[in-house]
Amino acid sequence: MTATQRRSSEHKIAAVRTQKHAISLLLASSLLALAGCSDSDSDTSSRPSPTPTTLSPSPSSTADANEAAILASYNSSWDAQTKAYSKASLAGTDLKKSTTLRALFDIEHDLEVMRKAGQVTTGKPVINPKVVKVTIGKIPTATVTDCIDTTHWILIDKASKKPVPLPSTRLIKYVSTATLEKWGKTWMVTELTAQEQAC
Numbered sequence: 001m002t003a004t005q006r007r008s009s010e011h012k013i014a015a016v017r018t019q020k021h022a023i024s025l026l027l028a029s030s031l032l033a034l035a036g037c038s039d040s041d042s043d044t045s046s047r048p049s050p051t052p053t054t055l056s057p058s059p060s061s062t063a064d065a066n067e068a069a070i071l072a073s074y075n076s077s078w079d080a081q082t083k084a085y086s087k088a089s090l091a092g093t094d095l096k097k098s099t100t101l102r103a104l105f106d107i108e109h110d111l112e113v114m115r116k117a118g119q120v121t122t123g124k125p126v127i128n129p130k131v132v133k134v135t136i137g138k139i140p141t142a143t144v145t146d147c148i149d150t151t152h153w154i155l156i157d158k159a160s161k162k163p164v165p166l167p168s169t170r171l172i173k174y175v176s177t178a179t180l181e182k183w184g185k186t187w188m189v190t191e192l193t194a195q196e197q198a199c
Helices: 003-017 019-035 059-087 101-117
Strands: 119-123 130-135 141-149 153-157 172-184 186-198
Touching: 003 101, 059 101, 059 119, 059 130, 059 141, 059 172, 101 119, 101 186
Parallel strands: none
Antiparallel strands: 119 153, 130 141, 141 172, 172 186
């Protein structure tokens, strides 16, 4: 299977599963657009109202809408990841609605290791994502950087409910980057990379 065929196959699978997510992104974009509207400061009481005109969205409002949709998808992916790690399973999560099969591969590997070890997580990570790059092309792409704080995201033994001992040298707060692609109207996380760098 070629890369183009694989992407097309992933797109078809994701399209079926993203209806609810696409609606939430649409609502978020609509709210952002409404928040950006304001009345004119000039006094119009002494002159007739102008004829209504249709305005094209300004580049900045389009960029803001894109950024909001990108961050919504990224946050949705992390929410679903947190849920998956809390039970060491993708079952019952919405991860496939915002994350492609390519990015899910590593997550599913982690979950399999956790299942075999009888481990799950409690709590949740604190994230602080920022969109650092958006490239508009045939398939729009975006890069997000983040500082993942795992202070209150604890790996525990599922049976005893006790924390699993971890190396003292591990990073509690680390830099992470994500790549997203826009499939139709939905931004999908295609790659998640944890950096060996504190933040």
